[in-house]
Amino acid sequence: MPHLPRVGLLARRIMNETRIVLRNVGKINPRSIDDYVGFGGYSILKKAIEMGPDAIIDIIKRSGLRGRGGAGFPTGLKWEFTKNAASDVKYIVCNADEGEPGTNKDRIIVENDPNSVFEGMAIAGVAVGAEMGYIYLRVEYPGADLILRAALAEARAAGYLGQNIMNTGVNFDIEVVLGAGAYVCGEETALLNSMEGKRGEPRFKPPFPGVSGYHGKPTVINNGETFANITYIIDYGPEDFARIGTESSPGTKLFTLCGNVERRGVYEFPMGITLRELIYDVGGGIPRGRQLKAVQTGGSSGTFVTPDKLDMHMDMNLAAAHGATMGSGAVLVIDDRHSIPELALNITEFFVGESCGKCTPCREGAMRLYQLIQKFMSGEASLADIDTVKELSTTMGLASLCGLGQTVSTAILTTIDSFRDEYLAHTYSGSRDGRRTTTNA
Ligand SMILES: Cc1cc2nc3c(=O)[nH]c(=O)nc-3n(C[C@H](O)[C@H](O)[C@H](O)COP(=O)(O)O)c2cc1C
Numbered sequence: 001m002p003h004l005p006r007v008g009l010l011a012r013r014i015m016n017e018t019r020i021v022l023r024n025v026g027k028i029n030p031r032s033i034d035d036y037v038g039f040g041g042y043s044i045l046k047k048a049i050e051m052g053p054d055a056i057i058d059i060i061k062r063s064g065l066r067g068r069g070g071a072g073f074p075t076g077l078k079w080e081f082t083k084n085a086a087s088d089v090k091y092i093v094c095n096a097d098e099g100e101p102g103t104n105k106d107r108i109i110v111e112n113d114p115n116s117v118f119e120g121m122a123i124a125g126v127a128v129g130a131e132m133g134y135i136y137l138r139v140e141y142p143g144a145d146l147i148l149r150a151a152l153a154e155a156r157a158a159g160y161l162g163q164n165i166m167n168t169g170v171n172f173d174i175e176v177v178l179g180a181g182a183y184v185c186g187e188e189t190a191l192l193n194s195m196e197g198k199r200g201e202p203r204f205k206p207p208f209p210g211v212s213g214y215h216g217k218p219t220v221i222n223n224g225e226t227f228a229n230i231t232y233i234i235d236y237g238p239e240d241f242a243r244i245g246t247e248s249s250p251g252t253k254l255f256t257l258c259g260n261v262e263r264r265g266v267y268e269f270p271m272g273i274t275l276r277e278l279i280y281d282v283g284g285g286i287p288r289g290r291q292l293k294a295v296q297t298g299g300s301s302g303t304f305v306t307p308d309k310l311d312m313h314m315d316m317n318l319a320a321a322h323g324a325t326m327g328s329g330a331v332l333v334i335d336d337r338h339s340i341p342e343l344a345l346n347i348t349e350f351f352v353g354e355s356c357g358k359c360t361p362c363r364e365g366a367m368r369l370y371q372l373i374q375k376f377m378s379g380e381a382s383l384a385d386i387d388t389v390k391e392l393s394t395t396m397g398l399a400s401l402c403g404l405g406q407t408v409s410t411a412i413l414t415t416i417d418s419f420r421d422e423y424l425a426h427t428y429s430g431s432r433d434g435r436r437t438t439t440n441a
């Protein structure tokens with residue numbers, strides 16, 4: 001029996017949303033530190049410094065906060081590993097690479113409320129004993145870059161970052177590092193290599209970054225949305241936060257609603273909201289009277305979900321119970337004009353371009369998969385090719401080194417499982433004209 005979402009009493013409701021991460025958005029000028037401080041900014045950092053590392057980590061653990069970058073690892077536990085790692089130098093890294101197609105939430109956060117991310121990172125620094133943090137920012141976000149750098153300079157000048165912040169004896173500073181423009185550089189170890197000026201290729205794990213990260217030093221890497229949750233949790237307490245969302249995934253989630261839906265955008269709702277609510281109540285349904293055909297959840301590396309699963313609750317565990325992923329919260333709505341094998345081809349082409357080439361299953365497999373799906377699009381595939389696509393996807397999932405190669409299969413396998421008929425129709429035995437049966441009219 002799923003644990004249904006409950007909305008915390010203290011969460012600030014704006015229209016239909018439950019805003020924790022976006023609670024300052026639209027209320028403060030992101031270029032004004034005075035605005036942020038006027039809304040209580042940096043008082044939570046001061047409180048956290050007084051509490052000390054153990055109490056901070058205890059609160060974050062009790063809140064149940066899980067990382068918002070896709071994998072959902074418990075944040076408090078991650079911080080504890082780094083706190084306990086013996087080293088005189090440690091680092092905090094905010095992952096704002098946001099390369100997942102269809103995801104646009106970290107940009108909204110850093111452009112509209114940069115100080116909430118800085119404050120969350122500084123609290124993490126206090127918790128683990130780090131004095132330096134970096135924001136790895138997607139290079140295609142020049143506007144966010146300008147805002148972040150200006151806001152950092154202002155926070156530093158006002159004594160909220162840098163040496164002896166707020167006269168507490170604590171040092172913590174932040175720099176922006178521009179990403180390398182590759183999807184794989186969002187993977188935490190490829191990100192570290194990129195930051196160090198090396199090729200953006202994933203490293204073997206273990207060791208994990210929490211123990212051996214940036215320049216071999218213990219490093220906490222969290223998503224921008226994860227950091228933006230921290231001040232709320234310390235301010236209102238872990239119990240309030242845990243009352244929002246679901247038992248396995250407390251809190252809210254930023255969903256990027258895109259594709260064939262009336263009201264595309266980034267929305268914040270308690271974890272556990274259903275796909276139906278997101279698409280119809282929030283998004284206003286499918287435009288121009290078309291029918292819903294599928295939803296891809298979790299970005300290009302995510303799963304294809306059929307309309308009969310619209311009542312699926314979007315959280316990290318409940319979605320998985322339906323064989324689906326929530327990932328970083330992308331919800332791509334697909335109407336009945338689209339051919340699923342054609343979308344699968346598009347996704348595979350993306351992965352061919354983004355594979356870093358370090359390991360054979362992904363480097364060779366992605367290209368082979370692309371060629372196979374192309375065979376369907378040109379009506380030259382046979383029934384046996386469906387099995388080959390399935391077998392190759394499974395092998396890539398099992399044998400690829402990092403999440404990129406592993407999740408090519410996630411997307412493709414779900415298209416075959418749920419839309420096998422469409423693949424069949426694209427075989428030379430299933431299609432009369434040897435071409436696709438759906439149109440893009
Ligand atoms: C190919 C690939 C791309 C990724 N891209 C991102 C990204 O853009 N942003 C992000 O936060 N995490 C991304 N991740 C997940 C990170 O490796 C890591 O799990 C995350 O930054 C940890 O933060 P969290 O615990 O707050 O979620 C990616 C993972 C893979 C495999």
Ligand code: SF4
Pocket residue numbers: 184201202354355356357358359360362363400401402403404405406
């Ligand atoms: S799975 Fe792909 S992206 Fe990841 S290391 Fe291997 S080749 Fe590179």
